Amino acid sequence: MWEKALAEFTQTHPHISIIRELAPHSSTAYHDLLTQKLKNRDTAVDVFFMDVIWVPEFATAGWARPLDDLFSPVLQQDFLPAAVDVGRYEASVYGVPSRIDAGLLYYRQDLLAKYGFSAPKTWPELVHQAETITAGERRTNPLLQGYSAQFKQYEGLVCNMLEFVEGHGGSLMRTDGAGSTLSSPDALAAVQFVRDEVIGRLTSRAALTYQEPESLSVFLQGHAVFHRNWPYAWELANNRARSTIVGQVGVAPLPGFTPGRTAAALGGWLYGISAYSQHPDEAWRLIEFLSSHAMQKKFSREAGIAPSRETLFSDPDILARSPQLRNQLAVLQAATPRPRSPVYPAISHWLQRYFSRALAVEGLDLAEEAAITDAHINRLLALTKAAP
Numbered sequence: 355m356w357e358k359a360l361a362e363f364t365q366t367h368p369h370i371s372i373i374r375e376l377a378p379h380s381s382t383a384y385h386d387l388l389t390q391k392l393k394n395r396d397t398a399v400d401v402f403f404m405d406v407i408w409v410p411e412f413a414t415a416g417w418a419r420p421l422d423d424l425f426s427p428v429l430q431q432d433f434l435p436a437a438v439d440v441g442r443y444e445a446s447v448y449g450v451p452s453r454i455d456a457g458l459l460y461y462r463q464d465l466l467a468k469y470g471f472s473a474p475k476t477w478p479e480l481v482h483q484a485e486t487i488t489a490g491e492r493r494t495n496p497l498l499q500g501y502s503a504q505f506k507q508y509e510g511l512v513c514n515m516l517e518f519v520e521g522h523g524g525s526l527m528r529t530d531g532a533g534s535t536l537s538s539p540d541a542l543a544a545v546q547f548v549r550d551e552v553i554g555r556l557t558s559r560a561a562l563t564y565q566e567p568e569s570l571s572v573f574l575q576g577h578a579v580f581h582r583n584w585p586y587a588w589e590l591a592n593n594r595a596r597s598t599i600v601g602q603v604g605v606a607p608l609p610g611f612t613p614g615r616t617a618a619a620l621g622g623w624l625y626g627i628s629a630y631s632q633h634p635d636e637a638w639r640l641i642e643f644l645s646s647h648a649m650q651k652k653f654s655r656e657a658g659i660a661p662s663r664e665t666l667f668s669d670p671d672i673l674a675r676s677p678q679l680r681n682q683l684a685v686l687q688a689a690t691p692r693p694r695s696p697v698y699p700a701i702s703h704w705l706q707r708y709f710s711r712a713l714a715v716e717g718l719d720l721a722e723e724a725a726i727t728d729a730h731i732n733r734l735l736a737l738t739k740a741a742p
Contacts, residue, residue, distance in 0.1 A: 355657055363643050370636045373398075380565060381405050381509045385699065392417040392628060400631040401640050404449050404624045406440040407509075407692050407702070412626065413443040414696035419627040420446040424638050432647070436687060437662040441624045443694075449624025450645050451662030453653070456618040456689035457517050458682065460573060460581040460591060463604035465491070473606035474580075475613045477521065477547065484556050484579050495576070500556030502569045502578035507710035510565055512692060512702055513619035514582060515709045518544040520617030520690050521610035526705065527693045527731075534731035536708065536724040544611070545712050545720055553713050556580075562714050574598060582608065584621060585686075588678050589658025605678045607685050620689035622662070654679070660686060697734050704730045 360372050377384040385408065391399050392415070404412060412418040425447055430438045433451050441449030459480075461473060465487050474480040484500025491498050504510035516526055524540030527533065535541060553559060557578075561569065566583060573581035574590065574597040581587070590596050591603045610616040625641040627634055643649060650661040655675050660682060666672055667683045693701055708727040712720055 355653065359644065359649060359652070363640060367639060367643075370639060372640070377403075379567065382702075389417070392630070395630045396628075397630050397632050399628045400633050400637040402626050402628060403452065404441075404626040405509075406449075406620065406622045406624060407694070407698050409441055409448050409624070410443045410694050410696045411698055413446065413448050417629055418448040419629045419631065419634060420448060421450065421627065421638075422446050425450050432664065433662050434664050434686065436620065436689065437622060440620065440622065440691060449626050450641050452623045452625050452645060453650075453659050454662045454686050455584040455586075455621035455660060456682070456686045457513060457582055457608050457621075458585060458587075458618065458685065459606045459608045460583060460587060461604050461606065462487075462579050462599065462602055464602040465579055466604070473604060474609050475616075477518070477551075477609045477611055480580060480609050481551050481556060487579050497577045499558060499572065499578045501552060501580045501582075502557055502564070502572040503552075503561065503582040504564055504566055504569050505553065505557075505561045505710075505713060506563050506565050507706045508565060509702060509706070511709050512705045513621060515545065515548070515705075516619045516690060516692060517582075517608055517617045518548055521608065521615060522547070523611070523615070531693060531695060532735060534728040534735075536705075536731075537721065537728050542720055542724060545709070545724075547611075549713055549720070559714075562710070585660035585679070585682060586658050588676060605682075618685050618689045620686075620691045695735070695738065697738050700734050701731050704734075 356374065360374060364370065364372060377387055385405065388402055404418065434454055437451035437454040441447050441451060459473065466472065466483065469487055469490060471483045474483055488498050488500050504514050519526060519541045522540045522544035524538050524544055525535050528535055553561065569581065570583055570587055570590065572578045576598045588605060592600050594600050607616045608618050625645060627637045631637055647663055650663050651666055651669060651672060653659045654661045654666060654672050658676055660679065667679055673680055695701060704727050708723055711718055711723060
């Protein structure tokens with residue numbers, strides 16, 4: 355897909371040459387690679403993908419070029435407001451939306467219908483449905499699990515656990531961003547639920563090593579009733595070359611803990627220009643091309659990627675190929691962002707460590723571990739506040 359897109363760009367812009375550099379799948383690993391180049395003021399980097407959570411860090415460090423003179427308010431109007439907002443820090447905008455993501459619940463529509471269920475609205479309801487179905491299917495499919503998601507110690511774990519915590523009425527941080535709230539009763543109850551009801555019960559403990567590809571593979575092989583992932587998973591679930599469950603998949607908002615309350619982590623990627631680029635004009639031409647209506651439509655149709663341009667969610671060509679997008683717009687618009695801070699990578703490190711230990715270490719005192727993590731994160735926030 356990217357090869358075709360870049361080939362099309364060079365065909366229409368023959369005076370601009372592109373050197374594409376491949377990066378790790380993991381957002382955390384890619385962040386480490388990219389920031390090392392930017393710290394070294396590597397002029398070979400012109401355009402880069404920027405995870406939505408990196409904007410405050412990149413802006414504060416001076417790594418990303420402000421795009422206010424290029425990405426004007428008139429241009430911004432064509433994009434989903436949430437996708438534009440995550441590219442902004444303080445008074446400037448640093449990223450142009452490539453794609454917007456939010457956590458979704460995929461499920462085996464055929465199995466739910468067989469047992470008289472509809473998509474669950476609450477996590478306890480999901481547990482009941484999953485256990486009923488796996489028990490009923492054990493003779494014919496002994497490998498069937500109730501749930502598959504991303505529980506490895508990396509950024510995806512933060513997204514998954516944010517959804518449980520927010521869905522229980524808790525939060526990772528205070529609304530003003532001034533303190534960590536992992537020790538709150540709602541946050542602790544949500545983590546306890548995942549620890550007791552999900553890990554080793556609905557899913558095998560192998561899920562503690564799963565990122566998106568591994569967890570999706572379990573679902574595509576027909577070995578999970580429910581699966582949490584981003585919008586791109588729909589296309590793969592209905593790709594006959596990749597999936598054994600084509601035509602049997604439904605998608606719905608993630609459950610909450612009470613009817614009507616749900617939470618989905620906001621994800622997505624932005625195009626940024628390096629502050630050290632010697633070719634900012636050419637870099638902008640590439641971003642204009644890749645973020646255009648035509649290219650976003652092509653990416654959505656060919657790869658199932660949720661676009662960031664609002665009109666594409668009602669485009670008949672896209673909806674014919676990806677009907678699930680018709681119902682995903684509301685989820686994407688209401689998605690919950692992770693904490694926005696220049697020191698988010700360090701905050702994420704402590705969040706990942708806490709959630710991983712909470713799910714993996716049997717007998718761990720959750721309240722004590724949460725309090726320790728709150729203290730570490732609050733020290734980071736205090737240092738940021740004290741900085742000139």
